[in-house]
Every structure is written in C-alpha cells, then in structure tokens.
Amino acid sequence: MSRQEQLLQRARSSFQAGKSKAVEHRLQQLHRLMDLLTERRKDICEALRLDLGKSQHGTELFEILVVEGEIQLALEKLSEWACPRPVEKSLLTLSAEAYVQPEPLGVVLIIGAWNYPWAVTLLPLVGAIAAGNAAVIKPSEVSCGSASVMEKFLPQYLDPDLYPVVTGGVSETQELLKLRFDHIFYTGSTAVGRLVMEAAARHLTPVTLELGGKSPCYIDRKCDLSVACRRITWGKFVNCGQTCIAPDYILCEPSIQSQVVDEVIKCIKEFYTDEPRTCEDYGRIVNQQHYRRIMALMEGSAVAYGGDADQSSCYIGPTVLKDVTAESKVMKEEIFGPVLPIITVSGLDQAIQFVNEREKPLVVYVFSNCKKVIRRVQDETSSGALLANDCLVHFTIPALPFGGVGHSGMGCYRGRHTFDCLSHLRSCLIKPLSMEAVNNMRYPPHTANKLSWARFLLLRHINVPKLWRVVQMAAMVGLGAFVVQRFLLHRH
Numbered sequence: 001m002s003r004q005e006q007l008l009q010r011a012r013s014s015f016q017a018g019k020s021k022a023v024e025h026r027l028q029q030l031h032r033l034m035d036l037l038t039e040r041r042k043d044i045c046e047a048l049r050l051d052l053g054k055s056q057h058g059t060e061l062f063e064i065l066v067v068e069g070e071i072q073l074a075l076e077k078l079s080e081w082a083c084p085r086p087v088e089k090s091l092l093t094l095s096a097e098a099y100v101q102p103e104p105l106g107v108v109l110i111i112g113a114w115n116y117p118w119a120v121t122l123l124p125l126v127g128a129i130a131a132g133n134a135a136v137i138k139p140s141e142v143s144c145g146s147a148s149v150m151e152k153f154l155p156q157y158l159d160p161d162l163y164p165v166v167t168g169g170v171s172e173t174q175e176l177l178k179l180r181f182d183h184i185f186y187t188g189s190t191a192v193g194r195l196v197m198e199a200a201a202r203h204l205t206p207v208t209l210e211l212g213g214k215s216p217c218y219i220d221r222k223c224d225l226s227v228a229c230r231r232i233t234w235g236k237f238v239n240c241g242q243t244c245i246a247p248d249y250i251l252c253e254p255s256i257q258s259q260v261v262d263e264v265i266k267c268i269k270e271f272y273t274d275e276p277r278t279c280e281d282y283g284r285i286v287n288q289q290h291y292r293r294i295m296a297l298m299e300g301s302a303v304a305y306g307g308d309a310d311q312s313s314c315y316i317g318p319t320v321l322k323d324v325t326a327e328s329k330v331m332k333e334e335i336f337g338p339v340l341p342i343i344t345v346s347g348l349d350q351a352i353q354f355v356n357e358r359e360k361p362l363v364v365y366v367f368s369n370c371k372k373v374i375r376r377v378q379d380e381t382s383s384g385a386l387l388a389n390d391c392l393v394h395f396t397i398p399a400l401p402f403g404g405v406g407h408s409g410m411g412c413y414r415g416r417h418t419f420d421c422l423s424h425l426r427s428c429l430i431k432p433l434s435m436e437a438v439n440n441m442r443y444p445p446h447t448a449n450k451l452s453w454a455r456f457l458l459l460r461h462i463n464v465p466k467l468w469r470v471v472q473m474a475a476m477v478g479l480g481a482f483v484v485q486r487f488l489l490h491r492h
C-alpha cells in the first residue's frame, strides 16, 4: 500500500469514527490553525521570502491576514452554518419538519498552487474543517519552502490523522488522484485542472476547480486615469504579477494610451522606486522555468517601460508593453508575471467584443466614471467576478463567492460558500405517522376530485417562519390594543 493510500485510509477511519464531526472538535481545530499562524509566523514569512522573495509585511497582508479573517469568520458563524435550515412547506406537509441539514462529505483532497501557497491551501482547509470533513493536504512542490514548513508544522497543530500533509511533485499528486476522495478542491492551471477532473470522474468525485486565465481590464476615456492606474499598477505588480486575479492586460482607446503608460510608470516608481530590484516590496519569479516562460512572452512586443531582467535571481522588472496586438505572443496565454500589455480598441463596443471572443476569465475589470459603461460591461460579458474601479479587492469580502466560470474554473468558495461547497446539503423531511387521511388523495383509485385536492394542497407553499412572524405581530398588536383600552377605561 502506498504512503498516500495509508494516509487516506487513516483519515477515512478517523472520519468514520466521527472525530471530525463534533462541532467542538471543529472549533478546537480552527483555534489550533489560528495558533499555528500566530506562533509560526516567522517560519511562514521566511519560507515565502525564499519561495517568492516576499517581504514580511507583504506576507502578513496577502497570505496570513486573509486566512486569519477566514478562521475568525468560521469560528463566529460555524454554529449558524451547521444548524438545520428550515424550508418552505406545502399545505400537505404542514405538520412535518422540512429542513436542509448540512453534513460533512468525508475526506477532501486539497491541491494547492504556489503563488499564494498559504492562502490557497489553508482557505479551503478552513472550510473543510468547519464543515466537519477530514482532508488530505497537498501543497504545491513549486513553492517548496512553504510546502516543507506546512509538512512540519500542520501535524503539530492539527489532528495528524484527520488532516495529513502529502508533499512531493507531480507523481505524488498523480498517485493521490488515483485514490477515491469525497471531494477534490484544486487550485492551479486550467491544463492540470482538466487532468484533475478526468481523474475525479473515474470515482464520480465532485470537484472544485479554481483555475486561471487572462483577466481583462478596460479603462474608459471618462475616468480619473491617475487613480485608475494607481489601482491597476498595484493589482498587476503585487507578488510580481503572479496573482490569479491580476489584471492580465489593459484595453483602452488609442487617445489615452500614452497617458495610461505615463501614469502606470509614475506608480511603479512610487511603489517600487527607480530600482525595483533592490526594493523590499518587489518579489521574484518563482523559478527559472517560469522566468524563461515570461521572458519569451514579451518577444515581438514594444516595451514602453521596464523589460530589465536577471535570470540568476529570477528577477523581471515591472514591464509595460504598448500597442500590443491580439496576435502577439503575450496574448496567447495567461501572463502570470510582471508584464502589462496595453491593447488599443476603438471604444467600449470593441472592448466587449474582444473579451467575448476569448475564454471566460476569472475577473473582468472596468474603470469608468460612467455607470452606464460599467453596467454594459456587466451585462454584456461573463466572468467569475466583475470588479469596477479597483483591482483584487473583491477577494476581501468572504460573502462574495470566489471562483471562475467556464475555463477559469467551476465551483466557488470563501466563508460560508466553502462550508456549503464541502458539505452535502441533505434534504430532511420528518413526518408524523398521524393524519393519514390527508394522504388519501395520492392512493389509487385516482379520481378528478382527489386530483383537485392535490392541486390545492401541493401548489400552496407556506413560509412557516414568515407565518409565525405574522402571528406574533398580530398577537403583539392585539396585546397593545388591549393594554391601551384598559388604560383608557381606567382613566375614565
């Protein structure tokens, strides 16, 4: 039996023993995960410095804070998320209890990516624990520093039987994918997402695929360009452009292109100085393979700013490309690096057409002072998310489901969405054995009279909580009237 199989079997037996299901256990494990983030912060920051050249404050802001927020939310809301959710009933089932009971799925496989290795691996884990599952955690081998810190510390803080970590490369992931899990939560490229789904199909395992793609960013002429470019520059170059929801390229009219270039350059200098190479807040490309890939993407395009690079340290400076065409290399795949191409279009119509001619992206960005422009982009395109007049920050609202559509992914997560995604929402109807006469209409012989009763009773839905509120309100009004009447009588 392979190591992966052994770990899975142990996780499954612990799950079947009911260890992960008790709400107190879930809360305790979430507290332990929070402890890990607090007590091992230094190790996490050091790992990310080695993996991606991230600064300590950058790591705390983009990786740790978001997971802390997610844990805090789960701790606050878990009992609400986990409790039965009453549903509307028909007249026929009025005396029964009808509700949705979330229940754990079993053992979830979480496969993480390398660009925000802590966030993309631990955020689904928070939901898996909250929903009462066991989970096998496979961090990306590309961010190997973070993977080994996770392998070392997660078992010290969390129940090692329920939440084992498997490290290793592609072959280890492939071994895991041969096994039968109850859900696979994958974050990474669209190409590997396809393989994950193929492997899952063999066991009929449901999947959540958090994939990538080219997220377009349209800048309208009627727009405060300096604010827009400041937000875009931040969204593009944070983590050296290795962010799944980074604006991949800009679409704008030719008349504003040079202004956009100037504003972006101004912001690059403000954020990362004239020498980003020595700036603490400017990271590095994750490895040589990605370095070569990104450098090759720039071939054949006009560099408006940057383009400087150093292979030995995996450094690529913040780069702006202008007058890029749809046929250029940089437009053939997700850039996932610090290169910002600008493509000119004749206006909003052409921008929308450009977006719709391509795969549905994770995000569509639009910058405009005009509500009609924003509305048109919203109505006439499709993407995982739509963000107007800012970049990335929709990720900070856990109430907004995070995920792609089409080639940018399937399923979504964050906060309660992760809880629901990793739960089975079980329909429960608990009927009494009394009131058998009501059922006569369904038993043969079927008659027109029985049918009209069935029509009457089945087609009328009762919202019991709402009905109950109306009854309470009526009782309070009645009581108020009674008190006032007694008071008036007393005075006379």
Ligand code: NAD
Residues within 6 Å of the ligand: 111, 112, 113, 114, 115, 116, 120, 138, 139, 140, 141, 142, 168, 169, 170, 173, 174, 187, 188, 189, 190, 192, 195, 210, 211, 212, 213, 243, 244, 245, 334, 336, 362, 404, 409
């Ligand atoms: P990666 O290379 O780290 O791969 C992710 C995981 O897939 C790893 O654990 C790896 O072992 C496994 N894997 C790789 N090749 C495999 C194969 N042939 N068979 C089975 N398993 C395999 O990450 P990546 O794919 O380079 O990540 C970058 C991509 O992830 C980008 O496209 C980015 O947009 C996307 N991403 C999406 C999100 C999101 O939330 N939607 C977040 C982060 C990254």
